[in-house]
Amino acid sequence: MPTLRVELFAGRTVEQKRALAAALTEATVKTLGGSPDAVDILFYDIQRQDWATGGTLWSDKAPAPPPSNKP
């Protein structure tokens, strides 16, 4: 009966959620046993203006630099 609620920044595609739902379900069944049909997963898209860390909304934070910023 495991139920997973996933809060993540809005903007992920349906393809990403489809892949994530499959991967999380597989990880759960492999670890706990039981049937995949007993695993429920709910996604909650959170806007960056609705999530704060350190007292600052993510919509107010400077974007992270790209992974590689070599010229």
Added chain:
Amino acid sequence: MPTLRVELFAGRTVEQKRALAAALTEATVKTLGGSPDAVDILFYDIQRQDWATGGTLWSDKAPAPPPSNKP
């Protein structure tokens, strides 16, 4: 002080939520006692692409056949 959070597929009408809020509140008060005013109910509409069971998004599942499909 009971607080109920209800996650349900998006698409229900305000009339359905109005009736459900009244029915859930009545059921709670009849069973636990207390005042209806102490019962809070919050509805969360979940899109079918945000809910997976068995690792598959509900937006990807074939729709259930109608209750009666006699020709």
Added chain:
Amino acid sequence: MPTLRVELFAGRTVEQKRALAAALTEATVKTLGGSPDAVDILFYDIQRQDWATGGTLWSDKAPAPPPSNKP
């Protein structure tokens, strides 16, 4: 697929939860249709020292007078 999460003060008996689960499920199915088997209900017992209203923990509030306090 409705899922209900019920937060209530700790101290209710299993009998009360059994009755409440049945009543909430019946109310949900009557209002929304669908199968009872699709309704999940989870109870969360909250201690009075873990719930505040108006900035005061319920464990610090004076108990309400009994419903009838006629001498």
Added chain:
Amino acid sequence: MPTLRVELFAGRTVEQKRALAAALTEATVKTLGGSPDAVDILFYDIQRQDWATGGTLWSDKAPAPPPSNKP
């Protein structure tokens, strides 16, 4: 690691959420210690038609009179 989930009526501005996130984080750190960076806050906007108290949706309740309505 405190994580706060705040459910509030939809309609608050980003400015209000920005100020609330800062104030809640400061209150948490002052009381519990630790670093502000360890405090996460998530806002959930709830429509009045998705929140019921006493069995009645807030979208169906008569609006409260203004605090002072003297001419």
Added chain:
Amino acid sequence: MPTLRVELFAGRTVEQKRALAAALTEATVKTLGGSPDAVDILFYDIQRQDWATGGTLWSDKAPAPPPSNKP
């Protein structure tokens, strides 16, 4: 920043939760990218008398037969 809340029947060992936390985090990072350090997972143990499906508490349901019960 993904945060996962996992509700599961009480009784799983710390070893199972340790393995599940690692597997869910890996699945999330593989699918969404980002750093593992940005993934938070919280486990909520739910007693069988606090979870109902179909209006019946799981503590009241007959246990499922073992996968293989050949003598």
Added chain:
Amino acid sequence: MPTLRVELFAGRTVEQKRALAAALTEATVKTLGGSPDAVDILFYDIQRQDWATGGTLWSDKAPAPPPSNKP
């Protein structure tokens, strides 16, 4: 009607929760207006073995060094 759910590591005292409930309620009312009586706060104590960051349970992480560890 704001409702705050606070997840924090188990081990905080009632005194800390009492102070935190008061401070969070004051911060909410100052920022959003409204009455303190409309603010509900619920605390959820999470054991370190039930919270993972970066795929590792907090009960498995080495404790942080004390703020000052000069000999």
